[in-house]
Amino acid sequence: MSAAPARPAVTALSDPAADAAITAACTLLSLPTIRTQAGPLADATARERLTHKAYLAEVLSAECDDRDARRRLRRVKEAKFPRPKRLEDFDATAITDLPPARLAHLATGGWIDAGEPLVLLGDSGTGKTHLLIALGTAAAEQGRRVRYVTTAALVNELIEAADDKQLSRAVGRYARLDLLALDEIGYVSLDPRGAELLFQIITEREERASIACASNAMFSEWGATFTDPRLAAAVVDRLTFNAHIINTGTSSYRLRATRAKKGATTT
Template sequence: MAPDALIDLCRTLRISGVASCFEELPLTQETEEIRSFLLHALKTEIELRAGRRRLKSVRTAGFPTLKRFDDLDATLLPDDGRRYLPILSSLSFLEEHRNILMIGNSGTGKTHLAIATGICACEQDFRVLFKSTAGLVHEMIEAKQERRLTGLQRMLKRVDLLILDEMGYVTFDPQGAELLFQMLASRHEASSTIVTSNLMFSDWIKVFHDPILTAALLDRITHRALVMNMNGTSFRQR
């Protein structure tokens, strides 16, 4: 067994003192057995740490409930829901920094798909944050009033996948609309955002009121985005 493998694992676990011991250990049959055991132990520790890290990522992402792809009856989804399911579950859009826009009436699986995608991303070590759109806008307004907006904006920009749920359920005042625009503009082509909404794009002006800002926001958020038509029969009516 190459001693470098053990040393690399020690450095991954940040136990450099142990790594230095391996560098001094002679290569004999007896020490080879010790190395084999330690290699297994260190790999197990790395896997356990990774599992704990992913569980923490899911807990801190802010999902209102835990819904996975396995919990979903795909046959009940609208056509686009079924068509784009492989893209969502593979997370290929994240590597390409593309947005996902799920547009349709209530109860057709938009939030379930968004949460399931987010959990899948957490389990692949992506940084994920789930927010209701209205809740995030309120949080940004409050942060601005308390002079901590810059820190919040910096954190939002670093998130690999931001999920904004229920865009359009609440209208925004000019300050809230501007803050949301600035945040989404800062993420443009640098990371991915999933937006769920019950409003067609032509109706978003009812949320933002300003036609120029609405047009600019749509221009950025739809650029290279995957737009899913999620209109269909509500699950709750089946």
């Protein structure tokens, strides 16, 4: 017959000694939530007459929940959004291309997991950047690696990396992202070198990882940005294949929001 498993050894500790042991162990194991919540949760589980296993489940769940919240905040910070924007603060009622069901679908981020592009087209002030940041924020809060950058800033970064012989490292950083949120395509013309470097990033992510971009120029006008018509056509081809294309229109979102705010304060 096999011997019965030995019971784990348990050391009798006073409450102060137990508190010190918990603090030391949590510090060593990097469990800050358990370190702060072990005592209060112990008191709560004692009042509720829960089992030791239930108490253990409570403290572990608290640590997991807090760690997940910290990870979400870290992902949003790493995305380098220029300002906070959220989907619940966006009024899409004036955008016929964006009915509630479509916006809700985009908010889930399934298109990111599928590596599908998103293109936001419309005049200045129609909500493109708000949507780009808000969808990127939702993706980051869901745990995805996101980076927001303007087209000009990305091109400058790539040129500097190339000059420092660090281009492959820079391209690798952008290739590992789950979502690249690329703003202001078409705002400035790119020199041939910058356009080719940007194309390298787009090609690296093609059909594998999502790019969400915003532009105030229609696709037919992108030749002015990329100067080389063939390169412009290749960029459009890659950013529109299996893409979600949303036209935000010509009506200024900022103007509507300002008028609505003023109207609310006068009623």
